[in-house]
Amino acid sequence: MHANLMNNYFNPNSVYTEEDFRRLFRMRRHVFERLLRNVQQVNPYFRQKWDRAGRPDFSPHQKVTVALRMMAYGSLADSIDETHGMSESTCLDTLEQLCDLIVQVYKDDYLREPNQEDLNRLIRKAENRGFSGIIGSLDCMHWD
Structure with missing residues (x-):
């Protein structure tokens, strides 16, 4: 095998x-x-x-x-x-x-709440794909 x-x-x-x-x-x-x-x-x-x-x-x-x-x-x-x-x-x-x-x-690198740098990167990526504002409801979690 x-x-x-x-x-x-x-x-x-x-x-x-x-x-x-x-x-x-x-x-x-x-x-x-x-x-x-x-x-x-x-x-x-x-x-x-x-x-x-x-x-x-x-x-x-x-x-x-x-x-x-x-x-x-x-x-x-x-x-x-x-x-x-x-x-x-x-x-x-x-x-x-x-x-x-x-x-x-x-856990320290990937299984954590995103920091501001992560959020900015994810927001840019989502907006480039036509999904603006998506971070506010990602996985039913609401981050400021």
């Missing part, structure tokens, strides 16, 4: 293009790779391990891919077994681990 995943998305001359990757993963490949590096540095769960028989466990790429697919597509954990060969309990554990890590690693 790991070799197939790498051949399809991550190796040079992979089956899927950058555009395919972005559509399927809902992010650019370099963003995925940064996320992967960051979670591996913080949590050993996302590092490659071997079982007692010396066989490799699920790779970090597999674990992050499964969790992201579950979040992006609302995939059920038991349906992942058919495509990624990962049991329901492992999928759920992986999803929980990744969600906790995303909050831990990125």
Whole structure:
């Protein structure tokens, strides 16, 4: 499964293009790779391990891919077994681990209330797209 995943998305001359990757993963490949590096540095769960028989466990790429697919597509954990060969309990554990890590690693940069600089950038971007005044009701939150 790991070799197939790498051949399809991550190796040079992979089956899927950058555009395919972005559509399927809902992010650019370099963003995925940064996320992967960051979670591996913080949590050993996302590092490659071997079982007692010396066989490799699920790779970090597999674990992050499964969790992201579950979040992006609302995939059920038991349906992942058919495509990624990962049991329901492992999928759920992986999803929980990744969600906790995303909050831990990125909360200060991305999971915060926007500052004035952020708001100005978002207002300009929205106005350029024809949505003036949109910030006042973003996600039903009303910022001054």
